[in-house]
Amino acid sequence: MVSTADPAKQERRRRIVNAAKEVFAEAGYHGASINAIIERAQIARGTFYLYFESKSAVFDSILEQALSDLRSRIHRIAVDDSGAPPPQVQLRAQVLATLEYVIRDRSLALLLLSAGHTPDAEATERLDQFFADMRDLLQRALQTGMELGLLRPCQPELVAAAMLGMIRGVIELLVRQSSVRPIDEVVTEMLTVALRGVLVA
Amino acid sequence: MVSTADPAKQERRRRIVNAAKEVFAEAGYHGASINAIIERAQIARGTFYLYFESKSAVFDSILEQALSDLRSRIHRIAVDDSGAPPPQVQLRAQVLATLEYVIRDRSLALLLLSAGHTPDAEATERLDQFFADMRDLLQRALQTGMELGLLRPCQPELVAAAMLGMIRGVIELLVRQSSVRPIDEVVTEMLTVALRGVLVA
Amino acid sequence: MVSTADPAKQERRRRIVNAAKEVFAEAGYHGASINAIIERAQIARGTFYLYFESKSAVFDSILEQALSDLRSRIHRIAVDDSGAPPPQVQLRAQVLATLEYVIRDRSLALLLLSAGHTPDAEATERLDQFFADMRDLLQRALQTGMELGLLRPCQPELVAAAMLGMIRGVIELLVRQSSVRPIDEVVTEMLTVALRGVLVA
């Protein structure tokens, strides 16, 4: 077991993970060679395999961590719970938290955006599952909103997909442009578009 | 020169392109082995290289064709030309044409959605350029709409990115679900969300 | 049988042989591709195999022709036959004939000089045999000369090898330099060196 917290080991592990994240982000899963990773992490070849079973294992580990972090920032929006803040506030908070987390780590963001094709079926599936979960959450939120008469009738599945895409599109823009925008305003704009559209009236 | 016609050759070339498209879609650029492509195309190894210089050449060819087809379906929306149909109609037509083209060829859609990391820098650049162009078009349309007082004030760059993402998100949904939806309704819903948002009022 | 003299066929065969000779000379046996040969000969791929069984077959054919031509120019020098010209004259005539034949066809010369490594064991052997024969001839001439008291005592095998090398060296010079030298003088110089050496006395 490596998980048992020897601090030096933990540090090393983190070094590897970070190196791998950068290399994956720059070159994609396939283009990322163990060579590049260990060079960036300043470790020997064998050492890598002391901490991770395989290339796909690091990738999985990075993904798992990211998805778990993201999941902890996103929940079902409570509507009946009288103690909770109003739905729009909850929504805003979650979107903001998500964006902040992803934007903070450019490599991770790139990795998540492009992590399509891994030969590691599991990783692909895990990522797909994550996005599916997010869409479900959105979809249910939309459904509830419709039932409560807050939202206009629509095809929730489709709109959920559209909105998820919207978020990805915005993240891509933020990540590709090195210029730093105030995330707060970005979220405001995004939500306005999603909720009110772009027409004047 | 034979490059023009010979129906048998054209047919063969198409077989290879289709096989490649499927394999690329399923396995990504790297995961796609020449072996897999020629097996699916039912041809010998050497035959592949009779039609394409290299693996990246087929990929490029597929990409080029797709982007050119798409570009021919998408143009700047004319607003002052009194002979032209109203902007919303033009917009709808273009989105519809795009979706129809992409949805028709599932493999191509998957390929376009995930064609992030190719070692072929040119291909990656070409794809990036395409999406950048699309965003520009959207951005300018938004700007014009704002200037004409049709759209509410917004950050056009951000909104353009969001909408492009929306389209990608919807395409992904359509492509992943094998269920066939009436594209017409999909477009209507998408445009409604983009233009009017989801709120009731 | 192709040997039966249809003149058009003969002409075509010659075209192929010449093309092959040039390509072999320029690129070596391995570097010579059937492609290059048929392009230069202006024929289709299949046509090549109508005239020659394989790549090595053309090579063999070229070699065989050249060696046979050369052999017909080189004979044992007659010393007792009172009707024959003096040995030195015979020697000179043969060396001259050899050089003239080889120099006339630059490609052939290059091919003969470098035709070391063919995967075709037979061709290699044939070439080796030719050079061995030439050396034998020289060696016996030397031996005879020694026995007749015309030449100083020496190790005939060694000296034969040296003189064969001398000839090859000179041919190489003539072929590599595009400048045209009077072959007659070349032969004179060569024979003088071989017979009298370079010292003054």
Next chain:
Amino acid sequence: MVSTADPAKQERRRRIVNAAKEVFAEAGYHGASINAIIERAQIARGTFYLYFESKSAVFDSILEQALSDLRSRIHRIAVDDSGAPPPQVQLRAQVLATLEYVIRDRSLALLLLSAGHTPDAEATERLDQFFADMRDLLQRALQTGMELGLLRPCQPELVAAAMLGMIRGVIELLVRQSSVRPIDEVVTEMLTVALRGVLVA
């Protein structure tokens, strides 16, 4: 940096070089497959590429080493320097050193003799340059000898080519015959022929 010592690595490198030298000598550059080399060297495919960048790299390395070794054995002959041994002695020493070096390593000798057509243009050029240099050296020695009245008037370029060929011819004989001759006597004979020719007087 490890490039300097590590005896085990050096040994392995030598094993590869030797295997390659043999295979190149037997089969020529093209005929030599990496497969054959690694089999003879008893190493795995990847190991080869740990020591050499490519097939042509080993070839280059072998060539470079040989040419450098040979160059260090051959110099301009000093004639005015009163402290130097007489020219004939210097000449003899150099020819002897050259032959000894080349004969000792049969594979190397074969490789040098036949290293005509490499697709590696650089290697070919390097070899050509070497022989050109040697010819230059000989040519200048002849010129000097003529000017000093030691040698009879001749065309130095031609004679230099002849003598270089002579050396190659003799090496070829020594290398092809497995029988071992006393190199000393070989050199004596060769020089005698070159200097005094074969005639009795």
Next chain:
DNA sequence: CATGAATGAGTCTTCATTCAT
């Protein structure tokens, strides 16, 4: 634990040869 030399399965690509038209 760390190291990095060694491994070999797997990839792309070339090219001599065949054969249906």
Next chain:
DNA sequence: CATGAATGAAGACTCATTCAT
């Protein structure tokens, strides 16, 4: 006979993974 499209064996090279030191 001529053609050139099709074939597939063979070759060079890469890179994730292992293991002796």
